[in-house]
Amino acid sequence: MLKSLPLARLGVVGGGQLARMLAPACNAHHVQMTVLDPLHNSPAGQVAYGQIQGALHDPDALKALCEQSDIVTFDLENVGADILMTLADQGVEMIPAPATIRLIQNKFAQKCHYQASGVPTAEFIDIGDDPDFAAVEAFGLPCVQKAHTGGYDGRGVHVIRSASDWDRRLKTKSFLEKFVSGGTELAVMVARRASGEMVAYDPVEMVVDPALNLLDYLVAPARVSDALRVQAQELAKQTVESFGTDGLFGVELFVTNDGHLLVNEVAPRAHNSGHHTIEACVTSQFENQLRACLDLPLGAVELRGVALTANLVGESGFIGSPVIEGLEDLSQLPDAHIHLYGKDECRPGRKMGHFTLIGNNHDELIQQLESVRRSLVVRGDTPQ
Ligand SMILES: Nc1ncnc2c1ncn2[C@@H]1O[C@H](COP(=O)(O)OP(=O)(O)OP(=O)(O)O)[C@@H](O)[C@H]1O
Ligand SMILES: [Mg+2]
Numbered sequence: 001m002l003k004s005l006p007l008a009r010l011g012v013v014g015g016g017q018l019a020r021m022l023a024p025a026c027n028a029h030h031v032q033m034t035v036l037d038p039l040h041n042s043p044a045g046q047v048a049y050g051q052i053q054g055a056l057h058d059p060d061a062l063k064a065l066c067e068q069s070d071i072v073t074f075d076l077e078n079v080g081a082d083i084l085m086t087l088a089d090q091g092v093e094m095i096p097a098p099a100t101i102r103l104i105q106n107k108f109a110q111k112c113h114y115q116a117s118g119v120p121t122a123e124f125i126d127i128g129d130d131p132d133f134a135a136v137e138a139f140g141l142p143c144v145q146k147a148h149t150g151g152y153d154g155r156g157v158h159v160i161r162s163a164s165d166w167d168r169r170l171k172t173k174s175f176l177e178k179f180v181s182g183g184t185e186l187a188v189m190v191a192r193r194a195s196g197e198m199v200a201y202d203p204v205e206m207v208v209d210p211a212l213n214l215l216d217y218l219v220a221p222a223r224v225s226d227a228l229r230v231q232a233q234e235l236a237k238q239t240v241e242s243f244g245t246d247g248l249f250g251v252e253l254f255v256t257n258d259g260h261l262l263v264n265e266v267a268p269r270a271h272n273s274g275h276h277t278i279e280a281c282v283t284s285q286f287e288n289q290l291r292a293c294l295d296l297p298l299g300a301v302e303l304r305g306v307a308l309t310a311n312l313v314g315e316s317g318f319i320g321s322p323v324i325e326g327l328e329d330l331s332q333l334p335d336a337h338i339h340l341y342g343k344d345e346c347r348p349g350r351k352m353g354h355f356t357l358i359g360n361n362h363d364e365l366i367q368q369l370e371s372v373r374r375s376l377v378v379r380g381d382t383p384q
Pocket of ligand 2: 265
């Protein structure tokens with residue numbers, strides 16, 4: 001089919017690290033990527049064809065992005081979904097559909113959707129915004145309190161094991177979910193395009209830092225049986241299919257003690273658990289996100305080795321302009337890849353980048369990770 005170039009003007013709502021990592025795929029395809037972000041010189045704005053500076057809920061800013069774009073996609077889900085739904089009704093092509101973004105924004109609505117669609121998920125009840133402890137005890141401890149909206153990176157999630165945990169509860173509209181004690185968390189990236197073609201990457205195992213409720217590192221492929229791996233891919237595809245829209249999705253799963261899979265949540269965009277795909281898979285999650293947007297045949301998702309990805313977060317005790325130490329040690333490893341996100345301010349715990357290690361087996365990579373972590377530090381230039 002004859003196509004004129006540039007192939008498309010792609011608008012991205014949000015100019016964070018995910019849009020920044022989408023830029024190489026756009027450039028390779030002669031796609032002009034414009035991002036909308038409130039920050040001047042946002043991580044993606046630094047490398048994109050263009051940036052509109054504006055709030056992600058601002059109707060004028062979203063309209064301006066749509067006017068400059070043939071297709072609109074997302075770097076995050078905390079965006080003005082109602083406005084986007086109106087713009088989509090007026091004919092702007094959005095992948096995924098903003099109705100799905102809106103559904104996913106509300107974790108409680110997302111859970112109800114899974115229940116209604118026959119997607120297995122941990123048992124839950126709504127407790128609104130003024131619950132008492134008796135309701136929590138009746139549901140059963142331990143459990144997890146989750147905010148309906150606004151949570152990310154573990155904020156908006158609070159594990160309740162005792163009355164004193166309850167005293168420190170989230171003071172917002174929330175629901176309770178049964179605590180899943182299996183201890184293994186998987187994630188599967190899925191891409192789907194308009195033709196209906198879908199691909200699911202190999203499940204990755206997310207190793208979570210229990211103190212921060214934040215991803216510590218991930219390993220691909222997950223250290224589970226082949227049968228469970230295939231089941232996870234099938235469930236992830238079923239979950240994406242339930243939304244009936246296209247794009248790239250990160251499906252987070254729990255493995256229960258008795259080996260069953262439950263869907264935790266879905267990100268309707270590129271995801272931390274797919275960062276290894278940049279170097280470790282035939283086609284990266286970002287390239288497949290772009291192909292899904294352009295309705296091009298999706299690329300192969302095979303792994304070319306074992307991979308481990310870890311976030312680089314700001315060291316505690318420092319703020320200010322970012323500085324990095326220990327890059328030499330990482331760089332001398334045989335198959336190590338760094339991604340720094342171009343953020344101009346570093347705070348404790350802020351995601352500043354990630355790195356991926358590729359090798360032949362998990363144990364070797366975990367050893368490499370431990371040695372890298374002894375020297376590689378990103379922090380602000382000023383002690384707090
Ligand atoms: N029902 C549960 N049982 C056990 N652990 C849970 C449960 N729900 C959440 N967690 C833990 O808390 C982490 C964060 O929860 P969740 O993914 O729902 O929140 P989030 O704020 O969207 O996090 P992120 O942005 O890191 O994905 C999970 O990865 C898991 O480790
Ligand atoms: Mg999560």
